[in-house]
Amino acid sequence: MSQLLFRTLREAPQDAEVESHKLLARASYIYRLSSGVYNYLPLGQRVLNKINSIIRSKLDSVGAQEMFMSVLQPVDIWDESGRSADFGALLPAFQLEGRSGHYVLGPTHEEVATRIVSTYAKSYKDLPVTIYQIQTKFRDEARPRFGLLRTKELIMCDAYSFDVSKEKMVDSYEKLRIAYDQIFKELDLEVTPVEAKSGAIGGDVNHEYMVPSPIGEDTFVSCFSCGYSANTEIAKKRNLSQEEIDSINKSITERFNTLIPEEVLTPGDGSIEEVAGTLNLKDSKESFLKTYVLKDKEDKTKTVFIVVNGDRQIKVPNELEAFEKEDFLNSGLIKGFVSPYNLDPNFNVKVICDYEILKVPESGYVVGANKENYHVTNVVPFKDFKIDEFADVASVQSGDSCPKCNSSLTLIRSVEAAHTFQIGLKYSNAMKNAEFLDSDGGTKPYYMGCYGIGVSRLLAVIAEKHHDSDGLIWPSAVSPFDVVIVPLLASKDDRVKMTANRVYEDLSQICDVLFDDRELSPGVSLADADLIGITLRVVISPKTLISECAEVKDRRTGSIELVKLEVLAQHLSSLLVE
RNA sequence: CGGGGAGUAGCGUAGUUUGGUUAGCGCGCCUGCUUUGGGAGCAGGAGGUCGCGGGUUCGAAUCCCGCUUCCCCGACCA
Numbered sequence: 001m002s003q004l005l006f007r008t009l010r011e012a013p014q015d016a017e018v019e020s021h022k023l024l025a026r027a028s029y030i031y032r033l034s035s036g037v038y039n040y041l042p043l044g045q046r047v048l049n050k051i052n053s054i055i056r057s058k059l060d061s062v063g064a065q066e067m068f069m070s071v072l073q074p075v076d077i078w079d080e081s082g083r084s085a086d087f088g089a090l091l092p093a094f095q096l097e098g099r100s101g102h103y104v105l106g107p108t109h110e111e112v113a114t115r116i117v118s119t120y121a122k123s124y125k126d127l128p129v130t131i132y133q134i135q136t137k138f139r140d141e142a143r144p145r146f147g148l149l150r151t152k153e154l155i156m157c158d159a160y161s162f163d164v165s166k167e168k169m170v171d172s173y174e175k176l177r178i179a180y181d182q183i184f185k186e187l188d189l190e191v192t193p194v195e196a197k198s199g200a201i202g203g204d205v206n207h208e209y210m211v212p213s214p215i216g217e218d219t220f221v222s223c224f225s226c227g228y229s230a231n232t233e234i235a236k237k238r239n240l241s242q243e244e245i246d247s248i249n250k251s252i253t254e255r256f257n258t259l260i261p262e263e264v265l266t267p268g269d270g271s272i273e274e275v276a277g278t279l280n281l282k283d284s285k286e287s288f289l290k291t292y293v294l295k296d297k298e299d300k301t302k303t304v305f306i307v308v309n310g311d312r313q314i315k316v317p318n319e320l321e322a323f324e325k326e327d328f329l330n331s332g333l334i335k336g337f338v339s340p341y342n343l344d345p346n347f348n349v350k351v352i353c354d355y356e357i358l359k360v361p362e363s364g365y366v367v368g369a370n371k372e373n374y375h376v377t378n379v380v381p382f383k384d385f386k387i388d389e390f391a392d393v394a395s396v397q398s399g400d401s402c403p404k405c406n407s408s409l410t411l412i413r414s415v416e417a418a419h420t421f422q423i424g425l426k427y428s429n430a431m432k433n434a435e436f437l438d439s440d441g442g443t444k445p446y447y448m449g450c451y452g453i454g455v456s457r458l459l460a461v462i463a464e465k466h467h468d469s470d471g472l473i474w475p476s477a478v479s480p481f482d483v484v485i486v487p488l489l490a491s492k493d494d495r496v497k498m499t500a501n502r503v504y505e506d507l508s509q510i511c512d513v514l515f516d517d518r519e520l521s522p523g524v525s526l527a528d529a530d531l532i533g534i535t536l537r538v539v540i541s542p543k544t545l546i547s548e549c550a551e552v553k554d555r556r557t558g559s560i561e562l563v564k565l566e567v568l569a570q571h572l573s574s575l576l577v578e
Numbered sequence: 579c580g581g582g583g584a585g586u587a588g589c590g591u592a593g594u595u596u597g598g599u600u601a602g603c604g605c606g607c608c609u610g611c612u613u614u615g616g617g618a619g620c621a622g623g624a625g626g627u628c629g630c631g632g633g634u635u636c637g638a639a640u641c642c643c644g645c646u647u648c649c650c651c652g653a654c655c656a
Contacts, residue, residue: 010605010617011590015649026589035648083656090655108656142579142654150655200656217655419656452656488615523616530616541615551615 001484001516005042008528018215020463021147023472027532029459029480036144036152043532044459046480046512048155051458052134054186054477055157058179064130064159069112071136075102077111081430086200090139105138110201110450113160114427117446118434124164127436127446128172132159134455146215148460149415155456161449164438166424169447173205173422176451180209180418183453187462188475191417194220195230201450203423209453210414211461219413221396226405234315235409237392238401240355245390248358249382256380259364261341266375270336270368272310275375279366285311287361289379291339291368294320295327303331305340307353307387308394310366315393339367340385341376353387354394415461418453472533473555476576479535482511483572486529488522488541499565500540503550506569507538511576530555536575538568 006028015032016022024030029044040048056066075093078084084091093102106112113131121129134157141152161172177193184191189211196208208231210220221235222228230236240248268274272288281287288310296302297319308314316322328335331347340351357365364378367385381387392403398411428434428445435443466473476482485507487500500515507513514534516525522541529537539551549562554575563571 007588007606008617009589013589014584014591017649032648087656088654110656137656139656143650143652145650198656421656450656492614521614521616521618523614523618525617526615527617539615543615 001514002518004514006532008531016147018146018149018460018464019467020149020215020460023467023531023533024147024459024463027472030148032147036141036150038148038151038153038456040456043480047459047474047478048455050478050480051187051455052157055134055183055453055455058183058186059130059132059157059159059176062130062175062179064132064161064176064179066133067116067131068133068135069106069109069116071106071138073104073106073109073112075104077115077431078104080432081111081114081427083111083200090141092140107137107139108156108201108452109133109135109158110160110423110427110448111431114431114434114446114448117160117162118428118431118436121162121446122436124436124438128161128163128168130159130161130172130176130449132157132451145217146460148456149215150217151456154454157453157455159451161451162446163449164436164444164447166447169422169424169449173420173449176420176449177207180420180451180453184209184417186477187458188477189417189458189461189465192220192222192229192412192414194222195234196419197231197233198421198423201419201421201423202426203421203450206419206421208416209418209420210412211417211465212412212414213461213464214413215464216414216416218416219411221400221409222412223402223405223407223409225407226402228402228404228409232396232411235396236403237355237394237396237409238403238406239392240358240390245355245358252358252360252380253383256360256364256383259378259380259383261364261376261378261384263369263371263374263376265373267373268336270334270375275366276310279375279377281366284361285309287363287365289339289357289365289367290314292316293323293328293331293333293338295323297321303349305338305349305351306393307340307351307357309354309356312354312356312397313395315395317391317393334368334370334372337368337370337372337374339370339376339379340387341367341379342370343385350388351386352389352391352393353381355390355392356394356400357381415457415464416454417458417461418451420451421449423448423450467533470527471531474533474535475556476535476578479533480512481514481534482576483507483536483538484514484516484529484532484534485538485540486516486525488525488539488543490517491519493542493545495545496540496542499545503538503540503565503568507572510569510573536572538572 009026012022013025016025028041031039033039091104093104137154137156144151163169163172191209191211193207194210196206198206219232266275266278286309289307290310292306292314294304364380366375366377367379369376400409402409425445435445438444485504487496490497504515535555537553544551548565550568552563553560
């Protein structure tokens with residue numbers, strides 16, 4: 001330990017905000033070189049190695065083959081797959097000085113993997129094949145966050161499966177799912193696979209592996225009764241049938257027939273925040289209706305309003321895109337004050353409303369007046385404006401109804417630890433030669449799957465889940481060492497010194513041992529051991545030697561017991577397999 | 579990219595409003611002695627272009643201008 005490159009800090013560096021970051025920095029696991037760029041010190045590297053070996057053994061066990069792809073990638077292959085545009089600024093291409101080619105630092109490796117497999121697996125007899133690697137990825141994140149949680153450089157394990165058909169692709173996906181479950185189980189992390197957005201990777205079916213945590217950047221909905229779970233970005237709510245809508249229509253029209261809409265002065269930019277402030281309704285944003293103005297991507301003259309409650313986000317349907325400044329000018333709509341109320345009847349627009357707006361508040365809704373600096377209160381759907389269509393266009397909130405079983409949904413904040421995709425043909429169709437000869441002699445494209453685990457992020461997630469006020473508490477599977485030996489008063493007591501040395505030699509035969517040979521005062525040694533968080537701590541001191549014992553502390557439970565030296569090794573082994 | 583905050587020794591900080599000795603303190607580090615089961619005591623010591631550049635001034639950590647880095651909120655985020 002006197003030779004280990006580390007130094008514990010009593011105080012966390014000022015730039016560390018979340019607990020995992022503070023502890024990993026205080027205990028010398030990681031070193032920040034610049035924003036979003038971390039270096040792994042010897043202790044951190046040991047944990048990474050443990051995580052990696054778990055991942056390797058589980059992926060190998062389902063037949064995946066490890067390889068190592070290049071960080072440097074020619075931008076051509078990104079043009080070939082058509083993803084240069086999808087990634088945009090996250091993928092900054094550059095030129096090497098004095099050379100002509102353009103390169104990127106790989107943020108992910110679908111293109112490279114496809115290129116390689118399409119070179120070597122040309123026959124259906126070569127399939128299925130799944131390759132993976134553990135490697136550093138580069139992404140120019142606009143805002144790195146929370147220590148290791150969101151970084152510009154990250155270590156990732158990415159796997160790619162290639163199959164002859166959609167069915168086989170699903171089989172491969174299943175296999176990897178099983179491997180993933182085992183990996184997270186061994187890492188002592190409770191993950192929930194949730195339906196998610198496939199984003200720039202592509203494909204249809206995909207799952208994020210979520211670890212619930214208050215520092216998470218994602219939120220997913222979960223139904224405790226049927227198990228439905230999905231990222232809020234794509235989570236569905238229960239849709240109402242036409243009969244239900246009709247009956248609600250009837251009842252609200254009756255219920256609110258005396259309510260008269262009233263124009264109110266709301267100067268400003270028309271944002272919900274501001275208008276709610278003016279009308280003193282800050283705590284009831286749900287009594288506003290927000291109208292988003294969109295146009296059809298194909299036919300840009302088609303205008304669509306999407307209306308949702310003021311406290312919800314909109315889910316933009318794929319075929320639509322937002323109005324821009326000049327669209328507002330051309331249409332005569334006033335940004336910030338648009339609504340379906342009091343529209344020019346000749347104005348051609350399709351009004352799509354979210355189902356949730358049918359839960360009309362007592363005094364109706366506040367909506368834009370289609371007039372600068374004015375809103376309208378007491379507005380009731382159906383009665384006061386026409387609706388062309390209902391759809392699930394608003395974000396989900398806690399308490400909404402489950403789309404599968406109708407019970408109540410719960411929102412859970414979480415960290416995305418892994419993401420798997422059934423990509424299908426996206427890359428094999430786009431890229432040259434990404435095909436094989438089938439048994440019938442025909443040429444077919446590969447059905448692909450893609451699977452990523454954020455390894456460096458896991459370091460933070462595990463630390464976040466496993467710590468107490470004294471420091472880190474590593475699950476034994478990833479602890480940088482299995483055991484730390486802390487001799488107390490060794491400088492004064494030769495017997496302690498000799499015994500500790502002997503115990504160190506003995507234990508080294510059966511597990512990874514860290515030996516605190518620093519001869520510091522007892523408080524420091526003990527506090528450091530707790531902070532670093534090695535699963536088991538063995539203290540040898542004059543006191544314990546009186547009874548020929550060592551003191552064993554299990555950092556996970558906090559339990560402390562005296563164990564006879566002659567059975568120490570055996571005792572520790574049994575604790576480690578737990 | 580928009581908004582907010584911050585850069586003083588390895589880490590944490592005082593001093594900046596109101597310019598004025600040699601920039602102070604705690605932790606850590608080095609030497610020596612004493613101590614020793616939960617971050618020891620005494621004595622001595624090393625370590626700073628006060629983020630960078632310019633300006634104002636007899637004099638700048640402190641005032642002014644520009645730049646830069648880092649953190650937080652948001653936008654974005656395979």
